[in-house]
Amino acid sequence: MSTASASSGVRQTVDAVWRMEAAKIVATLTRLVGDVGLAEDLAQEALVDALEQWPTAGVPRNAGAWLTTVAKRKAIDGWRRLDRQDAKYAALARDLETTHDEAWDPDRIDDDVLRLIFISTHPVLSRENQIALTLRVVGGLTTEETARAFLVPKATIAQRIVRAKKTLGDARVPFEVPDPAEYPRRLSAVLGVIYLVYNEGYSASFGRRWIRDELCTEALRLGRALAALVPDEPEAHGLVALMEFQSSRFAARSGPDGTPILLEDQDRAAWDRAQIVRGVAALERASMALQRKGTGWGPYALQAALAECHAVAPTAAETDWARIVALYDGLLQIAPSPVVELNRAVAVAMHSGPADGLALVDGISGLEGSYLLPSVRGELLARLGHDDEAAAQFDVAAPLTTNDAEREVLQRKAARARREKTP
Known part of the structure; x- marks a missing residue:
């Protein structure tokens, strides 16, 4: 293998390790150095070392542990150069002595990761900064990827x-899970960023892959840990239920070549029934918590109920579309958005026919520049037999998506609509 090929392979390996284990690496370092900004800087320096050393030395068995250890040593070296061999340096040195090549279990939820989420969503940060920092240090997205995800x-x-890093440093935010009395004030932000990390994995906003299952897996683990931490919060259970239902379809959501497969075309026998059962149980816990609190359903529980309708239906035709429309009506009341309107229009099309759905789609505003609106409009026009118009809408939608797999699907739909055009 050429040097260039080896370097390219190592770059891909480093990227993969970072995406899967960024949260644990940065969380561990933050606990030790007490500063999330410094922790990420140290982790990035360790990544540079990996790119230099791994092509010749090989990728270590515990790559995440290797990166963490190298980053710790860089912190020690920095303190030595600054002649700051204080208690922090001594504690870090002791930690290094007792954690050489520690086992790195990707399936074990680490308290440090949960602490990192609470820091990233601290009230001193604006909502926008919370999201950006969490996707960076918890989700492992690059700055460019995060920008693409939010179209900025x-x-x-x-x-x-x-x-965000400067604000946290200036406020001297402690690296800890807050006191339970703080949970209500912090829960919404934490749920929100876990949901965003999951969504970026469920339908990647860029690149060749449509699904980034490592992000979904991490978000689901964090959601379960959070639900255990706040068992009386219905929305925590609702979010877990939603992620369980959505994840149950992964094996059927794409073909062998990674091509996306739409919900109605999926092989439901490939859905993970055990995960669906867990989703049903989590949604039941959400319902029971709601009854105890005497409050209405929140957006995550409602979305989970929507996902349950699909998960338990034997076929797309047997889906309870009337219930889905009603659930979207409820969701629009508490969390209105153009995307919810669009999803409701699709449900109406399935329940009452594509003409009714198209009439609703044509009245939606707020999705300018997004591929979502023209892609749905194209689908409904195709079902109505308006093939030329459908192809034109797919042509509009295709260049608007930054995900290669989705773009190719839209291009194929445009070509198919032209082939099926009635002479």
Whole structure:
């Protein structure tokens, strides 16, 4: 293998390790150095060392542990150069002595990761900065990837991340799970960022892969840990239920070549029934918690109920579309958005026919520049037999998505609509 090929392979390996284990690496370092900004800087320096050393030395068996150990040593070296051999340096040195090549279990939820989420969503940060920092240090997304996910310039995201780190440092935010009395004030932000990390994995906003299952797996683990931490919070259980239902379809959501497969075309025998059962149980826990609190359903529980309708239906035709429309009505009341309107329009089309759905789609605003609106409009036009118009809508949608797999699907739909055009 050429040197260039080896370096390219190592770069891919480093990227994969970072995506899967960024949260644990940064969380461990933050506990030791007490500063999330410094922790990420040290982790990035360790990544540079990996790119230099792994092509010749080989990728270590415990790559995450290797990166963490190298980053710890860089912290010690930095303190030595600054002649700051204080209690922090001594504690870090002791830690290194007792954790050489520690086992790195990717399936074990680490308290440090949960602490990192609470830091990233601390009230001193704005909502925008919370999201940017969490996707960076918990989700492992690059600055460019985070910018693409939220359709904003890369420089904007970079500024938000820098600002968030500085704000946390200036406020001397402790690295800890807050007191239970603080949970209600912090829960919404924590749920929100876990949901965003999951969504980025469920339908990747960029690249060749449509599903980034490592992000979904991490978000689901964190959601379960959070639900255990706050067992009386219905929305925590609702979010877990939603992620369980959505994850149950992974094996059927794409073909062998990674091509996305739409819900109605999926092989439901390939759905993970055990995961669906866990989703049903989590949604039941959410319902029981709601009854105890005497409050209405929140957005995550409602979305989980929507996902349950699909999960338990034997076929797409046997789905309870009337219930789905009603659930979207409820969701629009508490969490209105153009995307919810669009999803409701699709449900109406399935329940009452594509013409009714198209009439609703044509009245939606707020999705300008997104591929979602023209892609749904194209689908409904195709079902109505308006093939030329459908192809034109798919042509509009295709270049608007930054995910290669989705773009190829839209291009194929446009070509199919032209082939099926009635002479």
